[in-house]
Amino acid sequence: MQWTARRPFVPPSILDRLRLRRAALRFAAHGWAVTPGARLTGHRFACGRPGCPIMTGHPALESWEDTASADPAQVRAWWRHEPHSVLLVTGRRFDAIEVPATLGLRVLGTVRLNRRADACGPVAVTGAGRWTFLVEPGVPLRSELDHRLDVVRHGLGSWIPVAPSRTPEGPVRWAVSPDQAQWRLPGSAAVQALMTDALGTVRAPQLTVPRQLSTARRGG
Template identity: 75%
Template sequence: MRWTDHRPFVRPAVLDRRRLRRAALRYAEHGWPVTPGARLTGHRFACGRPGCPIMACHPALDSWQETAGTEAARVRAWWRHEPYNVLLVTGRRFDALEVPAALGVRALGAVRLHRRPDAHGPVAVTAAGRWIFLVTPGRPLRSELDQRLDVVHHGLGSWVPAAPSRMLEGPVRWAVPPEQARWRLPDAEVVQARLADALGAVRAPQLTVPRQMSTARRGG
């Protein structure tokens, strides 16, 4: 028998599925409810449901609100065969504040500059330039933020994509990984105050709803 240091070939789709499953299990292990999201196929997202008309990112299960959770066996089963995206379900353990990049960069910079531990938490970034701040749940948007179409509050009945999910423009990544924030969630009111303070330096948005967002998901 000849020994070789060549590793066996593993199809990229299998590697993607394993990587997505590991991420989903890690989030679930820390109490973050997850649900499988439609996988990116070409220029649309496929969930496997016959006749599904949704082309944007969306949950792969009709019953995602009832079945989303943290049970490891269920998470493994969801990602056993398909490289589903990983969606974090909001409104339970945390809410999410989704903002444009210009606003997100300034708000995160202010948090770091003032060394506010109560405002330091996980922040995800999409390749389309959307920044997603995870915060404590239950706080509605301040009026200054609620007036902007480019600011989205994800509460009960909503979700956000998590790394390493793939969107049309590219993968989702963490600007502030959960490990760096020690899996702690900052106070929503404090983070909203930082975002509101940053509004003066950010130009008013065009009156369009961001890609991947729907009016049904806007608001909490």
């Protein structure tokens, strides 16, 4: 028998699924509820539900709010056969504040420059350039942020896509990963204060900013 040092070929779709499942299990291990998202097929998302008209990112399960879970067995089952996007459910362990790149860069720069440990936490960035700051849950947006079309708080009843999920504009990545933040969440008030201070250098949008399905403003 002739031996070879070459590794066996693994189809990219399987590698994607394994990477996505590994990430989902990592979140679940820290008690962060996940739900499978529609998978990217070409330039649209497909959830597998017959007749689903939604082409943008969305949960693959119609009852995602009730079934979202941090149970490892359930997570493995969801990603056993399909390369679902990884969606984190907000409003439970954390909220997420979504802002444009100009504002996100300034806030993160301030946190790092001034070593603001009270405002340091995980930050996700989408391929479309939206920055999402994970914070402790339950605090509404300050009025200075709430009136802006380009700032959204994800609380109860919402979700966010996270790495290594992909979008038509490119992959979702971490500017600050949960590991880098040691899985700690900053207070929402501290992060919002930095965002408010940075608003003077960021122009308000003239038109409504296109967003994913989950980003309609929700309380919680």
